[in-house]
Amino acid sequence: MTGGWALRAPCHLRDGFTVTEDDWKTRADLKRLCGPQLPTCGPCPFRALCIATVKPAQAKFDGIAGGRLWCNGDVIDALDDVSDEELAEPKLRASCGTEAGAKDHTRHGESPCLSCRQAVREMTARRKEEAEANARAKANGPGQLQFEFATT
Ligand code: SF4
Ligand SMILES: [Zn+2]
Known part of the structure; x- marks a missing residue:
């Protein structure tokens, strides 16, 4: 993650927010490995910025970003209080380019x-x-x- 805000985020210097290819095979593995870190995003004021930076759906991200647990770019778990407004990442549609x-x-x-x-x-x-x-x-x-x- 980049930017000064990342240094002030609750996850700064904490591990377990993403996985390497060898660490896991199934969604259950991902939940077991990264799920325990999800509450860290609870008080984070940078969720939207985090999602905008990581671009999890586009990047097919596996791990935690913006109060959600992502698997291959899909949300498979989330904090109770997440809001769609935090999903600032653009989705490509047929209408794109207009x-x-x-x-x-x-x-x-x-x-x-x-x-x-x-x-x-x-x-x-x-x-x-x-x-x-x-x-x-x-x-x-x-x-x-x-x-x-x-x-x-
Ligand atoms: S939303 Fe979660 S992963 Fe993103 S910066 Fe905040 S604490 Fe870190
Ligand atoms: Zn577009």
């Missing part, structure tokens, strides 16, 4: 993925260009307005 995709992320309490962010940036830039062109056309009068439309 403005609608960015809205889908927001609806699911996620930050937009890279391609949705790019789509929003491009649309924002295009709208700005159009607004500027319209403002120029207005300033130049109706004759110029026709000219601007004719050339776009």
